[in-house]
Amino acid sequence: MKGIRQGIPAVAVIAALVAAWWLAVVETRSVIFPTPWQVVAGAGELVKDGTLWVDIGASLMRVGVGFSLAVMVGVPLGLWLGWVKGAYSTLNPLFQILRPISPIAWIPIAILWFGVGNASPIYLIFIASVFPMIVQTTAGVHAIERRYLRAAENFRVSRYTLFRQVVIPAALPQIIVGMRIGLGVAWLVVVAAEMIALRSGLGYLIMDSRNAGNRYDLVVAGMIVIGLIGLLLDGGMRLLEGLKSVRWRYVR
Amino acid sequence: MSAKIEVDGIRKAFATDGAALAVVEDVSLSVQDGEFVAVVGPSGCGKTTLMNMIAGFVHPDAGRILIDGRPRYEPSAQGILISQQGSIFPWLTVRQNLMFGLSDRPARDKEQVADHYAAVVGLKGFEGSYPHELSGGMLKRVELARALAVKPEILYMDEPFSALDALTNLRMRNELKRVLAEERHTVMLITHDVEEAIHLADRVLVLSPRPTRIQATFEVNLPHPRRLTSPEMQELRVAILYELGVDRNAG
Numbered sequence: 001m002k003g004i005r006q007g008i009p010a011v012a013v014i015a016a017l018v019a020a021w022w023l024a025v026v027e028t029r030s031v032i033f034p035t036p037w038q039v040v041a042g043a044g045e046l047v048k049d050g051t052l053w054v055d056i057g058a059s060l061m062r063v064g065v066g067f068s069l070a071v072m073v074g075v076p077l078g079l080w081l082g083w084v085k086g087a088y089s090t091l092n093p094l095f096q097i098l099r100p101i102s103p104i105a106w107i108p109i110a111i112l113w114f115g116v117g118n119a120s121p122i123y124l125i126f127i128a129s130v131f132p133m134i135v136q137t138t139a140g141v142h143a144i145e146r147r148y149l150r151a152a153e154n155f156r157v158s159r160y161t162l163f164r165q166v167v168i169p170a171a172l173p174q175i176i177v178g179m180r181i182g183l184g185v186a187w188l189v190v191v192a193a194e195m196i197a198l199r200s201g202l203g204y205l206i207m208d209s210r211n212a213g214n215r216y217d218l219v220v221a222g223m224i225v226i227g228l229i230g231l232l233l234d235g236g237m238r239l240l241e242g243l244k245s246v247r248w249r250y251v252r
Numbered sequence: 253m254s255a256k257i258e259v260d261g262i263r264k265a266f267a268t269d270g271a272a273l274a275v276v277e278d279v280s281l282s283v284q285d286g287e288f289v290a291v292v293g294p295s296g297c298g299k300t301t302l303m304n305m306i307a308g309f310v311h312p313d314a315g316r317i318l319i320d321g322r323p324r325y326e327p328s329a330q331g332i333l334i335s336q337q338g339s340i341f342p343w344l345t346v347r348q349n350l351m352f353g354l355s356d357r358p359a360r361d362k363e364q365v366a367d368h369y370a371a372v373v374g375l376k377g378f379e380g381s382y383p384h385e386l387s388g389g390m391l392k393r394v395e396l397a398r399a400l401a402v403k404p405e406i407l408y409m410d411e412p413f414s415a416l417d418a419l420t421n422l423r424m425r426n427e428l429k430r431v432l433a434e435e436r437h438t439v440m441l442i443t444h445d446v447e448e449a450i451h452l453a454d455r456v457l458v459l460s461p462r463p464t465r466i467q468a469t470f471e472v473n474l475p476h477p478r479r480l481t482s483p484e485m486q487e488l489r490v491a492i493l494y495e496l497g498v499d500r501n502a503g
Contacts, residue, residue, distance in 0.1 A: 150309060151339035154327045155353035155402060165352060169343035244382065248342035251384045 034217035039224070042217030051205070055222075056229065058200040059190050062118060063233075066125025067186045074130040074182070075175055078137025083167065088138065095134060103128035103189045107196055121193040121201075128189040129182030136181065140174025141167060173241070173249035180237040187230045202226050254321045255282035256406065256438045257306065262315030264301055265463075274463035275301050276312070281457060281466060285405075288432070288439045290449035293459030294496060299442045300410055302464065306440065307333045307408045319406070329353060331406035332399035336414050340383050340394050346370060347379040349394055353402040369397040372431060389420040396428070400435065409441045413448070425451055429476060446492045450485060451478055458495045468495045 018036050025035045034042065046052035081088045103124045110120040144167065152166045194203025202222055209218035241250065264276040275298040283289045293299050304310040306317055308327035317324045319331065327333070332353075340349055350366035357365075370379050373393040383391055392413065399407060413421045425448060432439065443449055449456045450472055460467040470492060474484055 147335065147337055147339040148341060150327075150333070151341075151352075153309070154307075154329065154333055156327075156329045157353065157355050161352075161355050165344065165348075166341065169341070172343070245343050248382065248384050 032214055032216055034220060038217040039220045042215065043221040043225070046205075046218065046221065052225070055200060055202050055205045056225065058204075059194065059202045060229075062121045062193075062201065063125055063183070063186045063190050065118075066122040066190075067129055067183055069122070070126050070130040070133055070182055070186070071179065073126075074133030074178070075137050078134040078175070078178070079141060079163075079167065079171070081134065082138040082141025082171065092138075095131060099131040099135070103185070104192055107193065110193075111197055116197050120197055121190055124189050124193050125186045129186045132181040132185065133175070133178040136174045136178025137171060140171030140178075143174065144170040169245060173246050176237070176240045176246065179240070180234065183233055183237055184230070187226075187233055191226055202229075254318075256285040256287070256320065257281075257283040257440065258318040258321070259306060260316050260318070262302075262305055262312035262317065264298070264305060264310070264312050276305070277463035277465055278315075279464065279466055280315075283438055283440060286436050286438055287455065288441070288453045289455050289457065290441045290443060290453035291457045291459060292443055292446055292449050292492065292496070293464060294461050295444055297459050297462050298464040299444075299459060302459075303333070303408055303410045303440070303442050307331060309333070329402045330404055331408055332402065332404045333408040333410065334395050334399055334412045336411040338391055338395055338415075340391055340398065342383045345380050345382055346375060346386075346394055349383070350379075350398050350401050352398060365401055369401045372400065372434070373397040373427065387420075388416055389424060392416065392424055393427070396431065400431065403435075404437065406438045406440065409439065411443055412441070414443070414445070421448070426477075428452065433476075446489055446496070447480060450488050450492070451480060456492060458492060468492075 022036050025033055043052070081091060106124055106127055107120075110123050114120040114123055148166055148170060152162050157165070190201065191203035191206075194201035195207045196203075198204050202225060206219050206222040209215040209222065240246065259279060259281045261278055261280050262276060263274070263278055265272040265274045267273070279302060281289075291299060291302070301310065305312050306324075308317075308324050308331075311325075341352070344352065347363065347366045347370070350369055351362040354362045354365060367379055370376060373396050375390065375393050375397065378386065378390065383394065386394070395412070413424045416424060429452065439452075441449065441453060446456075450470075453472055456470040456472060457466050458468040458470070459465070470488060472488065474482075478485060
């Protein structure tokens, strides 16, 4: 009940914005910019002929593969950089230079190396999401309090136990933050990549709708779908923060 | 028979702004097997540094530390350190924490040991809880149980109960006495609380201000359970406080 009441202002703002949009389109008698109703109708069309599901599926598949690869590479690499001083001082400067390069800037090179198939956007997603994951994981290891490492030293546990029961769980909250950032960036990048280089996906849907007869109702419908799926993805990652073994970081 | 812990002329200085700051200066002491020795000193006198050296976490600049007659270079599970801030892993349950030091044994066996020691310190029913669900006093019990589970010969306790409120502090002291009566350990307790020291220890060493040396030694030849209000205890307390620079009349 309380949750519903808290949600009222947010819903009111969105409703007001939709109303203002509707009013503006009607008042200016725009022939190109769609009314909210036309967007809903356009979305209905996409659902009916099935292209919406195909495009959502294509985008999610690319993000899924690219992001999974980034987790598999970024987390172990981040742990290594966090634990081994020499690795950090050797590789961190390189990563700090690569990190600010926008994934969009990689598009020409991705096409050169991987062509215009699925490999290009997957590579771009990987590049975009691997760095936040390395950085957060490394920071997570660096932030482990000395008292915990001393306890592990005191009990003379094996290296396996040290990592399995101290280092990784201690860094896990930060690793999850890295994954949240990484997945958010991945979703931004896949749409951008599809707008430029591909023949399927939500990014392609938007560009294609504009090019094929200024269907701005479909453009806006595509944008809203992108926003909603992004919200769901972030919500999914947030569920990880509720895990019992991570909760210690968020209490007190 | 040689002593359990033999500390022979250790020194330690830390570099601060280029100058060496002597923290521990020429401390020698010995602790017998099964003895409970308390070390009291003014705050900031280097008690913790002394303890960290004896437990093997910090190397002395000079002198040596012998455990069972053998030189000590690094920490070992033979002597477990319990510190004021505590080091119970917040991401593991109570049971997992207690199993932590028992690595190379079958899982069934580890669980049995963990649950046994949870019961010993009065944590039965909380084996599956996470540390953030427990109170400060219960966390100290987990800490004690985790140490006991690996059957250490020595317990190094660095202000273990200082962060607790007065009532919980007193309860934990009694708890510790009860556990030690069952399993005989050699204990070194560092504290700034004179009452706690004479309540628990067989012998009390008084440290001087930094750079610290041992300034005085008091034997506590009183049977347990000790009453803090007894005249002998009061006399001892005043004498130790006097060594620490607190006026005899004020005590």
